[in-house]
Amino acid sequence: MAVREAIVNLLAKAGLATDRPSRSLMVDLIHDNLGFPLTLSEHATGRDQLIDVVNACARADGGMRALDHSVRMLRPGSPESELLHRLVHEPRMHDLLPDSELLWLRSVLSGFTPPRLSALVRRSASPAVCPAGEPGDAWEAFCSLTELNTPAHGLPPALAFVELIAAKCARPLGDELREWNTWQARRVQGEGRLRELRTARTPADGCGELRLHLVIMVEVDGIDPDRHVVSHWRQEDPQEWPPARGGMATIRGDELENHVGRLIVDAEREWSEYREEVALEFVLPRALVNLPVHRWCKEHETGDPRPLFLDYPIVIRSLERMFSRQWHRAWRRRWEALLGNPSAERVYYCRPQDTAERHRLDAILSDGRWLVMVLAAPPPERPRPGGDELATGLRTGIPVLLWHPDASAEVLRGAVAWLLDGGGLGDLPARTQDSRRAAFGEESPPADFQACRDLVILWDDPSRLIFLDDGPYLPNATREDADERGKAC
Template sequence: MSAGERTHGPGRELHFPSAVRVAVREAIVNVLAGAGLATDRSSRSLLVDLIHDNLGFLLTLSDQVTGRDHLIEVVNACAKADGGMHALDHAVRMLRPGSPESALLHRLVHEPRMHDLLPESELLWLRATLTGFTPPGLKALVRRAASPACPVDDPGDAWDAFRLLTDFNTPAHGLPPALAFIELVAARCARPLGDELREWNTWQARRVQGETRLRALRAEQEPAGATGLRLHLVIMVEVDGIDPDRHVVSHWRQEDPREWPPACGGMATIRGAELEHHVDRLIVDAERAWSEHPQEVALEFVLPRALVNLPVHRWCKEHETGDPRPLFLDYPIVIRSLERMFSPQWHRAWRIRWEAMLGSPSAERVYYCRPQDMDERHRLDAVLSDGRWLVMVLAAPPTARPRPGGDELATGLRTGIPVLLWHPDASADVLREIVAWLVDGGRLGELPLRTQDFRLAASRELTDPVDFRVARDLVILWDDPSRLIFLDDGPYLSDMTRESADERGKAS
């Protein structure tokens, strides 16, 4: 029997849609009160007159003692009248044109919600199917269906998750998040359940005119364990502004390899001597959360210039076992530039070079800096203005502070070079040899993975044809501009606005 033909026994009710409708009415009342209508009697009277004009007939309204009670009476009357909510929307737009409250009320009225669109019989079938069912990575599926940056409570099962998503507005593409969630769940299910959920979803998407987006979503789906997808743990370390021996550590953990950006996972102030152990705990916690995922994992450290020589590539995890395990055995490890992350004036050039690297990952596009590049002010800037250069190998490790007019790291970041490499003590000739091996054969895009392989080879004491031991301390600044990190509701902010951003981040 198809989803559109299902029948259900008599006497069964689903006490779920009406509760959400009440929540929508309450939200509308709050919007009107926020617009000042609870305290302004004359504006409320004008609002009612405008509603009547838009409807073409008078609503029956009772006298109420308080302004908020009057708003509740008006909203409830509009909800019960044919065209009443649209009349309310038009009235508020005339009364408060261009205001945030008018825009929010318009969305509440016009954007379809699942509880208003699905017949009760369909919801009964879905509840029976999803109750008690918990697909792998349930929370990640909810976040992906709603919004990667949207905080989501832990659902008990797939039905709880669906109920949660019915309270989300439908995006412009027309497929409600709740139906997107069902599609994601169906992709994780074996037959016949997966086929039944997809059939059910096809009917519902047709009902809400979301078929185009549903087809696109199905085309995007990849089988579980698809190659090329990685989970990322991004760890940002900053020097405390008051005590240089203390560091502020934040982290972002993907729960779905297709999801970006994940929400900030928290912030802690750690003494320098405890940094490695704190990162150890973050990694172990991430591995526990990823226990059911088949994807590979990558570690990224977002560092300010003062910390780019922090030896994160030599750190270990699982110290509590008494036998710490080097991170490079399990993960490719790269650093990223904190300064570039929150300098949007550099992002256009950055994105151009990154896209060029994806299209032409050739070893011929690596520039090896020379000491004489720093002899003349802005000489390196002129060299790197040539768009063929996508990777830069520094002649020496960057200093804690830039040298005006002649600094390799600062110049590389400003000109958009997405990949910068250096070594703490290797000679220029040895470094050139090892980098040439890493990027040989158009494998520039695999640089982090190739470096991990070389580090493993060095641990196995394989030293032919090049000395892989040099790769142990090779620093890779590998910066993907499509994966910016977020502290709150925007990109990472500069120090001038950090204090207020910190408070919002902690509150969230």
């Protein structure tokens, strides 16, 4: 109804409410474009007649496009015809709200700058279409979002933004904004999505609390195997996913740890006013899954590097699985099962004989009860066709895979059982971090503690995929290369 009202106002502004001959010509043009006449009634006023025409066009298949074409013929190049075209094909919020509503909202939002304003804009718009530039206040942010098209779910990004802003306001102003937003969502038929937005206040990672994530992807350079291409995604809102890509750099292997440390320090500077917990994730290809990222440090330039595990849970993720959409259905099913029943009884411990016969392990893992797999040995750089533990786990959708660089099967099984005792699977990364820190307080740490210090956790949440193409990037993202060889690539 809001679009129809705006179109009627435009037609009246173009003079078609008072100019009866032009209005009759418009109706004739509509009929010619449709190929059949509309059923219209006679009305006492020109505006009432326009309402009847617009409603009839809205009910007819192709009617609104016929109306658009007729007005462009009657008023070519006029502001009214251009705005009508946009309303018919891509309605935007500022075209639908009456001036009185905008004046009230402006009086509320002007000069108001809540914390993380840019993050609220990104969450409203999605990173792929987020307006460029930093908004000065909430009103400027709202105006920039009104330029974006309404998505398929029916709630314009500008109204999603008002809802997020309302949550930042104390009563009674927050209640007034929500009431205003309810009415506007009803006008544009976006009430369903607004209800979803109001109830979607649960953690996105299934861990019981909101976290910020820094995701660092490392790939082997396609030309020089001694170099690595590093990308990163820094989350600025625990409920926003995916964040924008932060940039790319080509790094020599011996500089990789230092570069990652600088990325983490930069992220901490940006997070200086946040209170949420932070998790580190390394997206790695098969050839790099044995990088000892759990032993890396930050702040090397101080001369006293600090181990990452003291401050963050550290997990790796599979780059191959990110790319392989044919594996995602099984992956999502197992992850949902893990969130629903994170029992230690759903861990499968691989044995050497599982890979002795081709596809034996595939058959074992086809049983949906298995959600976690402990590998019998670290995965080699190249898979073994028909009998590879890592490849089989990824293809069958196992979301959590564990291994150790050198511990025996017996010690590893004891360490995993100790980690899961009484806590289940849901907080495995955090419990592993606790065990690594606790090992420093033991003069002679038990074997379980020692094994946990080097335990590798592939913890793959399919609800948090990342962009693997060249965008979108943060506004200040950079591409770095150590020399001109990167440009030749």
